[in-house]
Amino acid sequence: xxxRRCTLCLMVLGSLLPAGFAMRARADYGVATARPxxxxxxxxxxxxxxxxxxxxxQEKTYYLHIGSxxxxxxxxxxxxxxxxQGEKHSFYMHHRVGFTCTVGDQNFFHVANMSKxxxxxxxxxxxxLISSVERYSIMKYDVTEDTxxxxxxxxxxxxxxxxxxxxxxxxxxVDDTAENVRRFIESAGPKLWxxxxxxxxxx
Numbered sequence: 001x002x003x004r005r006c007t008l009c010l011m012v013l014g015s016l017l018p019a020g021f022a023m024r025a026r027a028d029y030g031v032a033t034a035r036p037x038x039x040x041x042x043x044x045x046x047x048x049x050x051x052x053x054x055x056x057x058q059e060k061t062y063y064l065h066i067g068s069x070x071x072x073x074x075x076x077x078x079x080x081x082x083x084x085q086g087e088k089h090s091f092y093m094h095h096r097v098g099f100t101c102t103v104g105d106q107n108f109f110h111v112a113n114m115s116k117x118x119x120x121x122x123x124x125x126x127x128x129l130i131s132s133v134e135r136y137s138i139m140k141y142d143v144t145e146d147t148x149x150x151x152x153x154x155x156x157x158x159x160x161x162x163x164x165x166x167x168x169x170x171x172x173x174v175d176d177t178a179e180n181v182r183r184f185i186e187s188a189g190p191k192l193w194x195x196x197x198x199x200x201x202x203x
Contacts, residue, residue: 029152029195030137033174033181036101036110037138040130043076043099046107049143053199060084064148064199075099075126079118080111097121097129098136103182107143109150110136135173138185140193146201151193161188 053064062084080096095118098111112133114121121129140151155172162169167184168176174184185192 029155030109030111030139031153031158031174031181031185031192032135032137032172033169033176034133034135035176035178035181036099036136037103037108037178037182037185038101040075040077040099040110040133041126043101045076045078046100046143049141049148052202053148054202055197055199057197063202066148074124075129077112077129103186107141109139109141111139112136138181148199148201150197150199152195153192154194157188157192157194 049066051066053066055062055064062082065081065083067078077097077099080094080098082094096111097114097118098109101108101110113135114132115134116132121132124132139153142149158169158174159172161167161184162171162174167174167180174181176184
């Protein structure tokens with residue numbers, strides 16, 4: 001079992017569907033943007049998901065290890081670690097950092113795609129950490145005492161919104177102001193969050 005201080009892991013499940021955060025060995029299937037919904041310097045850690053979570057997809061088990069604490073540099077960011085067991089006693093570990101925020105009554109993870117290795121960021125200042133972010137992948141989540149649900153964004157919907165001029169960007173990457181990113185997410189509503197992974201707490 002990994003220590004509780006490894007935190008918010010936004011899953012990178014092994015290639016199960018052609019697209020979607022919950023279905024590929026990547027952690028970049030949220031709303032991809034260089035501008036987050038809230039100030040990363042003012043991030044606060046959501047303690048509710050702390051612990052270990054398990055999801056089973058197509059008979060494969062994935063463990064999401066979530067902790068809390070100021071573990072990356074000097075910011076209230078979280079380490080994101082997903083582990084799944086492979087064949088012949090091998091396993092895969094996916095490592096990211098990110099932060100959470102709440103907009104209205106909805107909770108969001110910001111998973112950072114970094115220009116540096118996580119190991120290089122341990123003693124960084126908050127400003128150095130943020131300057132190393134190439135983009136964020138914004139994903140929605142809900143948590144209760146025993147369950148954690150994480151939603152990836154519908155990339156087709158994002159792409160069509162960009163093509164229609166509803167939000168600035170290229171391909172599936174949004175390049176607009178934080179205010180417009182927030183407005184887009186709010187206006188798109190539930191249809192934006194099309195792919196869900198359901199975790200159960202490991203006690």
